[in-house]
Amino acid sequence: MAIGRRTRDALAVIAIALASAALFVSPAFERGRGLSLDALTWLRFEGFGNRYEAATSPAVVIAIDEESYQAAPFKGAPLLTWTGEIGRVLTAVLDGGAKTVGFDIVFQTSIEQSEIPLGDGTLGERTRGFDRDFLRALASAAASGKVVLGEIFGKPPILPAPGQRIAVRQQQNLRPLNTYTDSDDVVRRHPLTLNAEGKAVPSMALELAARATGKAPVIAADGVTLGDYTVPSSVPGTMTLNFAGGADDIPTYSFADLRACALKGDKDYFRREFEGKIVLIGTVGIEDRRLTSKRFATRAEGARRPRCVLGERRVTETFARSTIAGVYIHATAVNNLVRQDAATEMSRPATFAVAAGMALLAALLARLLRPTSAAAILAGLALLYTALATALFNHAQLLPLAEPLAAGVLALASTTGYRFMVSDKDRRLLQKSFAYYLAPREIDRMLASRRLPQLGGETREVTVFFSDIEGFSRIAEQMSPEQLMALTNEYLSAMTDVIESHDGYVDKYIGDSVVAVFGAPLDDPDHAKSAARAALDCKARLAELNLSSTAFQGIKVAQRIGINSGAALVGNFGSQRRFNYSVMSDAVNVASRLEGANKFYGTTIIASDSTVALAGDEFAWRELDTIRVKGREQQLKIYELHGRTAELSAPEHALLAGYAAGLAHWRAGELPRAADCFAPAAASDTPSALFAERVAAALKGGTTDWDPIRSLQEK
Structure with a gap:
């Protein structure tokens, strides 16, 4: 008769626990048995002092x-x-x-x-x-x-x-x-x-x-x-x-x-x-x-x-x-x-029972949880058990200490090894096979529920991340197909690692573009912050690649990133036989337009006002402009993600303050005062230079040509 997987795993856990306990209660561990008394004598003295x-x-x-x-x-x-x-x-x-x-x-x-x-x-x-x-x-x-x-x-x-x-x-x-x-x-x-x-x-x-x-x-x-x-x-x-x-x-x-x-x-x-x-x-x-x-x-x-x-x-x-x-x-x-307070030790069978209990608990934790989580919980339980043993020893009752703790550690390690070699073998194969096609957390959810993925989705608040390589066509003309593939693969791999390190999910690659989502499939209440952190780290990682990567040798690669937060439909989309976990909504289109808007303002990262409101003061935002993007009549305030607030220098603070003042005068129709604010930074800051030109044109054409909202009709 074949033994089911659950029965096999249960028997393995019990066997590991009993074997671990038997080892440390055996005469071979006699020296460790005495260590319990030594440790408890010290712990009691440090924790309680002397009773008399x-x-x-x-x-x-x-x-x-x-x-x-x-x-x-x-x-x-x-x-x-x-x-x-x-x-x-x-x-x-x-x-x-x-x-x-x-x-x-x-x-x-x-x-x-x-x-x-x-x-x-x-x-x-x-x-x-x-x-x-x-x-x-x-x-x-x-x-x-x-x-x-x-x-x-x-x-x-x-x-x-x-x-x-x-x-x-x-x-x-x-x-x-x-x-x-x-x-x-x-x-x-x-x-x-x-x-x-x-x-x-x-x-x-x-x-x-x-x-x-x-x-x-x-x-x-x-x-x-x-x-x-x-x-x-x-x-x-x-x-x-x-x-x-x-x-x-x-x-x-x-x-x-x-x-x-x-x-x-x-x-x-x-x-x-x-x-x-x-x-x-x-x-x-x-x-x-x-x-x-x-x-x-x-x-x-x-x-x-x-x-x-x-x-x-x-x-x-x-x-x-x-x-x-x-x-x-x-x-x-x-x-x-x-005083009638000689230490009372447990018998060897009783010690075995305590050690077996601790080992069984450790083995169950290792079987049901991730190794790090199981180890952390076992460490907490070990501290509680040690505290109990110390308190009892204050009344001359000696609980075994070394045997249960050693048995627990061995059972944890052995069960983790068993999972790796036997129990999780099929799971790892499925995860490795499908990790290239499905979101890792979607695979985990599927494995946990023991159900196959199905078509359908749900509406959730997410932040969409859209990035592109600046001038990719020009770069492609300078390289052989093999060189271009090496550069693209290294770039996409690096950006994907950064995004996933901030709990983002890469939805798709479109040539050199990366579409990612934060807040799905796993809930992330700080999805806007995670996306902003990922954007800054992607920028920093690309700077490292430009300096150190052989695939980037002779070519300085720049990128543009757009971030937008809003409601989106996330889930499995496609046909009955083949589908992908993806995200669909106007929020994706806006993120794409924001990525393209960087080319007009000479910036790297642009975010919508909805993302800025959710991400908060951890980041230094510069309100760039109010725009209308192609395909949308509704105006949209856009912000440059300039960096982390705590890392800004004094000149950067001055730049952002001057730009904010100029933008306020521009919207109020105070064009000469706006020009005075934008002019000092125009030589070194592209957004300031662009606004200086807009102000000059408006002054030249009169107030009839002044429009505080800019329309971007290109992607």
């Missing part, structure tokens, strides 16, 4: 930053020797009311373990007890469950020094710091649990959030629950991070300032800044930096909370890395868990 004030953040960061490395007494000292001061700050923070403290830094060894020779013994022997204050601080915090040291699972694992592990009661207060990286090395998800010898161990972030909320996590095969919050997870054992944008979302304190504050004994500051907070201690510098889904929304980092002792540090706002310090990943995970 920094002061309300459950997690805060104590940064061992560049300022700390440069401050006394740490400058030049290895981090291993800082433990006593870290213990001092840890105690002050917990005394200030912090709920719990987690270390995103692992001290694998202690200076007390050093075997470097020093005098008669080793450095370790000479520094015995160096870590005592640090270990005591850890032990005190561990007794109340308020400290968690970090470790890193791996082969081999990275563990704190033995004394530190003992101080925090071994695994009771040790949690992994491992992160989860996508295939493109971007951190978008964070582990909730990790496997240790077949047992699920809570990550550092989950442990800190659980201790702060007082709710033990429930770890099951299908996910993790913290109190009444079931943590959404698209990858088993992880949560999708919901990063805020900028640099102020996680309150950050410089370790150097807190150490000075602890020495000062400012307990009020620690209570004011850390009471009820979850504190993470980690390095913030050039090391341990990661690309995350926040990579397009980062800002310059720095300690941005009120200082205790040290002066305010100026943070450069013009420099921001695309990476962030690893401690902020853990802090963000803690905030997401406590």
